[in-house]
Amino acid sequence: MPTAPKQRDLARNSLLFRCFGVIVIGCLVVLVFTASKTCKPEPPSDRSPSEIIEPGWSGRLEELSVAWNLLEPPQNPPPRRLRIALFVKRWPKAGRAGGLERHASTLHSLLARRGHVSHVFTADPGGAAEASENPNTIFHFSKPSARGVLDPDAGWAQFLRENASSPFDVVHSESVALAPRLAANSPSVAATWHGIAYEAIHSEVAQDLARLPGEPRSVARATRLETQLFRLIEEVKFFDCYAHHVATSDYEGEVLRRIYMIPSERVHVILTGIDERVFRADAEKSLAFRRRHGVPDDAKLVVGLSGRLVKDKGHPIMVEALKEMMEEDSGSLNGVFFLVAGEGPWAARYRSLGASFLVLGSLNSSDLAAFYNALDVFVDPTLRAQGLDLSVLEAMNSGKPALVTSFAGLTESAIVGPEMGYVAAPKVSGIKETLSAVIRDGRSVLEEKGSAAMRRALKLFTATKMVAAYERLFLCIASKNAGDGGEDYCRYP
Structure with a gap:
């Protein structure tokens, strides 16, 4: 049993640790709620980072810090046909899907129409998934994990078999569908982030402050508030396993560069786009x-x-x-x-x-x-x-x-x-x-x-702009990794 002095030391260290956690979380609250400390929220700037680009810009795409959606979409067929591996936890089923799944479906369906071939590694939906009308979209279903999503090892085993017969030009992961340990050391991997732990801390703070009068803080929320900072630290560590990071908002791109300390040339902002043929004024x-x-x-x-x-x-x-x-x-x-x-x-x-x-x-x-x-x-x-x-x-x-x-x-x-x-x-x-x-x-x-x-x-925010941006990013990654002196698609235009 610990002696009395040791017990006092343990208690003191525990108190210090808790105080440190409160101070750190307090600092984060100040950072994320600066604009909310006055009676009225400050209006946003009239210009966002995605409007700050010189007309006729040319240069290295890796150096572009604003959204690639601003680039002019190509008028001609793609210069080469890409073979793409997509890892996504679930595929849309019967019209029901979250934003991440809808993003993957819209993006890769339109890439298929552009002539690229996407091999989709995802969990078996246990019924009729949304079918692809294009033979360029090829599904590789595997038994879901206990949580009903893609089992990363099962998907990876299928990927290795396909890659052995014909290597993929680029590997696209929607969030962590491709586990960090599997993505490590591959220069062909690009992960798209629809939300990161740093933003989740802001979410938890906002949700806790939004509790109605008399509503108690749930045990689950208290636990999340206590553990979220450590999740952020772990996420910062494993994000380095991915060669390329696609941020779906300007803010997320800035956080990846500044807070996650990912080199700017590996962070690419491609704003989410929606199908403008469906969603339009009528x-x-x-x-x-x-x-x-x-x-x-x-x-x-x-x-x-x-x-x-x-x-x-x-x-x-x-x-x-x-x-x-x-x-x-x-x-x-x-x-x-x-x-x-x-x-x-x-x-x-x-x-x-x-x-x-x-x-x-x-x-x-x-x-x-x-x-x-x-x-x-x-x-x-x-x-x-x-x-x-x-x-x-x-x-x-x-x-x-x-x-x-x-x-x-x-x-x-x-x-x-x-x-x-x-x-x-x-x-x-x-x-x-x-x-x-x-x-x-x-x-x-x-x-x-x-x-x-x-x-x-x-x-x-159109699917056309989003798909053009991803196509150019994937061409850039493929040409850089080929190293054969061919066309350099990382230079724009």
């Missing part, structure tokens, strides 16, 4: 969708929310904000209709707010496109500071302004100025104040903001 769809779901023609405004109706997506603070608005002024939402596309625990709570709250459930892509067109403004109350939410980009591409919470991924890449939307502090008072401003502005102002949002979306 006035006819707007009227038809409203009437189908019982929105009167004389509605003052139509506000939309979509996605998983769960706590970390901000729906508790959204519902509470709406309740307080109606309690404080019973006429504050008169004539305003809310369309909620999605499923989850908060669906019933939206319904309980009244007849003007219409919960539509999950929608397929076609109906989702019509849903965005039916709106005057889209609201994303998320409490997750990770990447770019597809729903915001889909709304912008449909010509709608967005109200988003003040996380840097969204405010530095998407809603970068008041001319295209609104930014709210991620708390009940922030949502109330900003939604009230939306209602005061009215439909004519929202239409102007929606036009500005669509111009930005067409400039940066």
